[in-house]
Amino acid sequence: MGKAxxxxxxxxxxxxxxxxxxxxxxxxxxxxxxxxLGSFEAAEILELFTREIAPHYYNRAIxxxxxxxxxxxxxxxxxxxxxxxx
Numbered sequence: 001m002g003k004a005x006x007x008x009x010x011x012x013x014x015x016x017x018x019x020x021x022x023x024x025x026x027x028x029x030x031x032x033x034x035x036x037l038g039s040f041e042a043a044e045i046l047e048l049f050t051r052e053i054a055p056h057y058y059n060r061a062i063x064x065x066x067x068x069x070x071x072x073x074x075x076x077x078x079x080x081x082x083x084x085x086x
Contacts, residue, residue: 009050010058021046 013021025042029035037045 007051009047010055011050013050018043018046 022039022042025045026037026039029037029042
């Protein structure tokens with residue numbers, strides 16, 4: 001399977017985080033599907049998730065933060081209006 005790196009990853013991991021994630025993938029595949037992957041195969045799966053799936057979670061997190069901040073700013077604005085002297 002050829003690598004099609006059409007888009008850069010939206011998130012990057014430290015080398016230690018990559019090793020840990022690769023290890024988790026290898027364990028999961030072995031326990032769940034009785035497949036023994038090498039580090040290279042597990043890294044390829046991690047790269048797939050980083051490029052194709054992680055952006056959806058990232059964008060959702062940004063949207064959720066925007067919603068929370070909007071609500072908080074509206075609350076602060078309301079509190080400031082309540083403090084205004086007539």
